[in-house]
Amino acid sequence: MKKIVEYRKLLDVTKTATLKELKTIYRNSMKDHHPDTIADEAERLAAEERSTSVIEAYHFLVSIAPETLEKTKAEYIATTTTQQIREFYFDNQVLYINFADGHNYEYFGVPKATYIKMVNAESPARFARRNIHGTFLYRSAAKIVAGEE
16 A cells, blocks of 8 residues: 555545546656656656656556456456465565466555465455455556565
């Protein structure tokens, strides 16, 4: 959740920002701080760092936007209700779940106690269906590698 707050602050957007608003803010920010428009070497390096951060924030916020989640909802429901969990792990209040069909999802703001209950559950997939899916903010993560974020 900390990451989400930081990205929203960086782009100066609220929770209710639409995809159109995010895109406009992203474009304006990139136009104002694009490294190719700066002659001074030190300022250009700073602009490169800022633009990299802005790009990362934009893509992340687009991936958790309600409009994006709504577009992929049918696929998400099909995966979470019919597929077994291949593997899962927890890092810094983010639960990463890899499903048997190859889909991967990140769930944000998951308490450690909930993760521990999932680990100890007789069926982690059933536990996730009842306590994770539909409860926590999530995003599709095409390439989740254990230990990376």
